[in-house]
Amino acid sequence: MPKRGMQPIRRQELVIAAVEAIHERGLNGVTMGDIAKRAGVSPALAHHYFGSKDELLSATMRHLLGEFAFAARRRLVDAKDPRARVDAILEACFAPEQFSPAVTSAWLAFYMQSIHDKAAARLLAIYLKRLEANLRHDLRPLVGDGASALARGIAAMIDGLWLHAALPTLHRSPGEALGILRDYVDGRLAVART
Amino acid sequence: MPKRGMQPIRRQELVIAAVEAIHERGLNGVTMGDIAKRAGVSPALAHHYFGSKDELLSATMRHLLGEFAFAARRRLVDAKDPRARVDAILEACFAPEQFSPAVTSAWLAFYMQSIHDKAAARLLAIYLKRLEANLRHDLRPLVGDGASALARGIAAMIDGLWLHAALPTLHRSPGEALGILRDYVDGRLAVART
DNA sequence: TTTTATTGATTGAGCAGTCAATTAAAAATA
DNA sequence: TATTTTTAATTGACTGCTCAATCAATAAAA
Numbered sequence: 001m002p003k004r005g006m007q008p009i010r011r012q013e014l015v016i017a018a019v020e021a022i023h024e025r026g027l028n029g030v031t032m033g034d035i036a037k038r039a040g041v042s043p044a045l046a047h048h049y050f051g052s053k054d055e056l057l058s059a060t061m062r063h064l065l066g067e068f069a070f071a072a073r074r075r076l077v078d079a080k081d082p083r084a085r086v087d088a089i090l091e092a093c094f095a096p097e098q099f100s101p102a103v104t105s106a107w108l109a110f111y112m113q114s115i116h117d118k119a120a121a122r123l124l125a126i127y128l129k130r131l132e133a134n135l136r137h138d139l140r141p142l143v144g145d146g147a148s149a150l151a152r153g154i155a156a157m158i159d160g161l162w163l164h165a166a167l168p169t170l171h172r173s174p175g176e177a178l179g180i181l182r183d184y185v186d187g188r189l190a191v192a193r194t
Numbered sequence: 195m196p197k198r199g200m201q202p203i204r205r206q207e208l209v210i211a212a213v214e215a216i217h218e219r220g221l222n223g224v225t226m227g228d229i230a231k232r233a234g235v236s237p238a239l240a241h242h243y244f245g246s247k248d249e250l251l252s253a254t255m256r257h258l259l260g261e262f263a264f265a266a267r268r269r270l271v272d273a274k275d276p277r278a279r280v281d282a283i284l285e286a287c288f289a290p291e292q293f294s295p296a297v298t299s300a301w302l303a304f305y306m307q308s309i310h311d312k313a314a315a316r317l318l319a320i321y322l323k324r325l326e327a328n329l330r331h332d333l334r335p336l337v338g339d340g341a342s343a344l345a346r347g348i349a350a351m352i353d354g355l356w357l358h359a360a361l362p363t364l365h366r367s368p369g370e371a372l373g374i375l376r377d378y379v380d381g382r383l384a385v386a387r388t
Numbered sequence: 389t390t391t392t393a394t395t396g397a398t399t400g401a402g403c404a405g406t407c408a409a410t411t412a413a414a415a416a417t418a
Numbered sequence: 419t420a421t422t423t424t425t426a427a428t429t430g431a432c433t434g435c436t437c438a439a440t441c442a443a444t445a446a447a448a
């Protein structure tokens with residue numbers, strides 16, 4: 001039952017299925033069969049559209065990076081002062097779209113992957129550098145020289161909170177995570193004003 | 195060339211080799227062959243002493259948990275006031291023994307594993323709960339009701355800093371990580387004293 | 389008739405786990 | 419002390435399974 005123009009639809013479906021499959025089985029535990037089954041197609045079709053498992057996983061990673069960039073940009077446009085811009089970034093990190101269990105653990109799986117995979121490391125480094133640069137830029141007027149260290153601290157805490165949120169045993173909520181992050185930032189800003 | 199009494203020695207060697215192999219190949223990418231080769235024995239011997247790959251990896255996880263508990267206890271004995279006790283825990287997390295690239299990425303690999311593996315999740319939950327309970331206990335006299343949230347924040351930041359330290363692209367140092375953590379704690383303590 | 393979507397069957401590699409055979413130390417026996 | 423026996427360490431060869439990747443065949447739309 002072939003309908004024309006399926007390519008972009010199937011690619012999208014497979015990428016989304018990959019996120020969920022990674023959540024269930026882990027990045028290396030997942031098989032093309034898992035992903036294809038979830039997308040409702042045959043494993044052969046996944047190969048047809050992506051050429052290889054590596055390519056499909058790589059596309060999945062780019063998809064996540066793109067979604068986050070979009071969420072952050074959307075929140076940044078109507079944030080005027082530096083403090084609001086910092087908050088926009090924090091909110092983007094814990095918005096429901098970004099923060100479903102499946103999306104979070106796929107993100108973290110790619111973090112782990114980039115420990116020993118150069119290609120993944122390159123993609124992730126771009127994302128992390130940009131995130132820190134944005135934070136540093138907006139923090140500079142607020143804390144001066146401490147901006148760089150604070151940006152690194154915030155970036156680290158975001159990832160730590162994601163990591164803990166991904167562990168089902170701890171059942172942490174996004175709201176709680178945001179609160180902890182804001183307390184951190186407020187504490188540093190208070191010290192800087194002294 | 196069989197020498198008697200090799201069992202404990204080989205088990206130890208294999209566990210340490212497993213940590214390094216996990217660092218290079220990831221938890222699911224690693225094979226019994228990788229680990230055995232690094233330990234200088236045949237794959238069959240690894241099976242002989244551990245029965246299965248799962249058992250070897252589980253023993254490796256327990257090894258890491260045990261080493262950390264030891265490092266923390268050692269630093270806690272001569273920490274007198276609450277603030278010194280908090281610092282003892284932070285220092286244990288970033289002490290050179292705990293903080294080699296291989297050890298850090300093996301830790302994180304087990305974090306990821308426990309997203310979809312019940313047995314790993316149980317072990318890790320015990321560790322995390324105990325860490326947070328210790329922090330909370332020592333923070334209570336310093337920040338009162340905020341102790342619980344601050345303990346969670348510190349635990350999250352520790353793991354985030356580990357995660358970033360494991361990414362070779364960012365080349366972060368343990369000293370920097372400790373500085374960021376201490377700034378966080380100091381900021382919150384200053385706010386609490388107000 | 390051409391092009392695109394789709395799959396079932398197949399291949400080949402890699403790997404966990406098994407087993408029987410080998411070696412040498414230690415213990416038991418003469 | 420000299421010997422035989424037992425026990426532990428160790429491995430190479432083998433088995434069976436899973437999975438990524440390929441390909442030829444089919445079906446429908448254009």
